Amino acid sequence: MAINVGYFVKEAVTNFHRNWVMSLGAVITIYLSLLLVGVSLAVGSIMGDIIRDFEERVSIQVFIKDGAATEDVKALQAFISGQELVKSVGYTSKEEAVEKFREQWAASPEILEQLPHNPLPASLDVELVDTRQVETVADTIKASELFLSVAERPEEPERSVSFGEGMIERLFAFTGMMRIASTVFIVLLTAVSLIFINNTIRLAIYARRKEIGIMRLVGASNWFIRTPFLLEGVLQSIIGAALAIATLTAMKFLLIPQLGDMLRFLPIAFSTAAMVQLSLIVVVAGIVIGLLGSGLALRRYLKI
Amino acid sequence: MISLQGIEKCYGADRPALADVNVEIGQGEFVFLVGHSGSGKSTFIKLLQREIYPTSGVIVVAGQNLVKLKNWKIPYLRRNIGCVFQDFKLLPNKTAYENVAFALEVIGRSKHVIRTQVPEVLRLVGLEDKLQSYPGELSGGEQQRVSIARAFVNRPPILLADEPTGNLDPATSLGIMSLFNRINKTGTTVLVATHDREMVDSMRKRVIALEGGRIIRDQSRGVYGHGD
Numbered sequence: 001m002a003i004n005v006g007y008f009v010k011e012a013v014t015n016f017h018r019n020w021v022m023s024l025g026a027v028i029t030i031y032l033s034l035l036l037v038g039v040s041l042a043v044g045s046i047m048g049d050i051i052r053d054f055e056e057r058v059s060i061q062v063f064i065k066d067g068a069a070t071e072d073v074k075a076l077q078a079f080i081s082g083q084e085l086v087k088s089v090g091y092t093s094k095e096e097a098v099e100k101f102r103e104q105w106a107a108s109p110e111i112l113e114q115l116p117h118n119p120l121p122a123s124l125d126v127e128l129v130d131t132r133q134v135e136t137v138a139d140t141i142k143a144s145e146l147f148l149s150v151a152e153r154p155e156e157p158e159r160s161v162s163f164g165e166g167m168i169e170r171l172f173a174f175t176g177m178m179r180i181a182s183t184v185f186i187v188l189l190t191a192v193s194l195i196f197i198n199n200t201i202r203l204a205i206y207a208r209r210k211e212i213g214i215m216r217l218v219g220a221s222n223w224f225i226r227t228p229f230l231l232e233g234v235l236q237s238i239i240g241a242a243l244a245i246a247t248l249t250a251m252k253f254l255l256i257p258q259l260g261d262m263l264r265f266l267p268i269a270f271s272t273a274a275m276v277q278l279s280l281i282v283v284v285a286g287i288v289i290g291l292l293g294s295g296l297a298l299r300r301y302l303k304i
Numbered sequence: 305m306i307s308l309q310g311i312e313k314c315y316g317a318d319r320p321a322l323a324d325v326n327v328e329i330g331q332g333e334f335v336f337l338v339g340h341s342g343s344g345k346s347t348f349i350k351l352l353q354r355e356i357y358p359t360s361g362v363i364v365v366a367g368q369n370l371v372k373l374k375n376w377k378i379p380y381l382r383r384n385i386g387c388v389f390q391d392f393k394l395l396p397n398k399t400a401y402e403n404v405a406f407a408l409e410v411i412g413r414s415k416h417v418i419r420t421q422v423p424e425v426l427r428l429v430g431l432e433d434k435l436q437s438y439p440g441e442l443s444g445g446e447q448q449r450v451s452i453a454r455a456f457v458n459r460p461p462i463l464l465a466d467e468p469t470g471n472l473d474p475a476t477s478l479g480i481m482s483l484f485n486r487i488n489k490t491g492t493t494v495l496v497a498t499h500d501r502e503m504v505d506s507m508r509k510r511v512i513a514l515e516g517g518r519i520i521r522d523q524s525r526g527v528y529g530h531g532d
Contacts, residue, residue, distance in 0.1 A: 007409065210393070210395060211395060211406075213393065214393055214395065214406070214407070215410045216379075216382070217353075217382065217387050217393070218382065218383070218387075218406075218407040218410060218411060218454070218455075218458070219379040219380065219381070219382035219383035219384075219411050219458075220379060220410035220411055221376075221379045221380075221411075221412075222375075222376060222379065224410055224411075224412070225410075
């Protein structure tokens, strides 16, 4: 079969060359579809990282009033630790709180220098087993007697217990919408690519209908007749995929560092491993589109 | 080699293109299929190639029951049947050699086989000095010889010809017919559909005459006939 491989590749390349305008159209549509698939996946992955980061940062801070009895604080700490949904409870003293604040605002030390005394309360930092349960735990704490006895502002329990209320939900809603929009886009563009490949292969079949007739006449097997057309579709897809990967790589090296600079507070990163994974997905998706598109065209226009 | 039993073929609701056709053709026979246009000759040939399906009846070609033949096996059936047509069906952008070689290439024959068999079969049809000519540079008779070479290069046990001399002058036709005769002498079953009266009369082979889709005469060493 060694001669056949050469024959197939030669035929596919010749066809590609012969219908190059249509082929170019198919390549560009595949390229755009795959690029969009890639961008959506990359954005999804970056968003996922950001959400995870936020989720990990979600903890409950219980602010303790100055001069609260140590045993009361210890009792509250033990009570919270005893909760099923709580992973751990740490204690941050007033001094540690200032130290943390100083680290976070290292760029502008004058803020602290102007303060006459330490305004920051001590706190208990509650880490959760599942950050989605943050509200349940916060409510349990607020309802406890122990809490009221040491809280910084017992008259306003809401303000003595702090967690990122609502933020996670909003982030989830936003990324969910993004995901739906990009899925719709991808489906549409994939359909367009399939139609383009379909058309290109149909033209190729039309241009070679005489040869195909003779091949059938002398008993060429059906797969022998089909393979060059399938290869043509795959060739278009591979070129489209290569262009998409090149563009995505350029985006990774040019766009992501800039975004990271602009949005310093967000952990924007796209690792090389993720890039390799993304490229693989793009190539596989491209080949699937190519095979599917030409396969459908062959079924419709090539009666063997 | 070829057997049709109770064949009927209807294309539409009209009268059938073929009806009540029963024919046995043995190995090594030379048979003319004669009749006017529309008498069912082409339908007959297409049935044998499994281009079309009979409405009813049984067809056996080269040991294969065509009615039950799986689609993917059709190419292997066709490797046993060489075909020659009125319009030659040559590829204009390939030389005589390449046109014949193409038939072997696409059924996966090795380069070695192609290099030995193609010149041999082109010598058989008398075109050894036209190997590198394109169809456009050849006369009608020569083009038909190339197409016969292509049909025969794989040494099929059956050769079908549908109006092979329809586009050729009488002298050239004679040459083509004697070529079929030579191929027949190698043991190949030859079936020629034609309405070339002179040819049929001069060859004195078995004649099956069709009219309105029915066999009206089946005669060994026959002639075209007066009423036909």
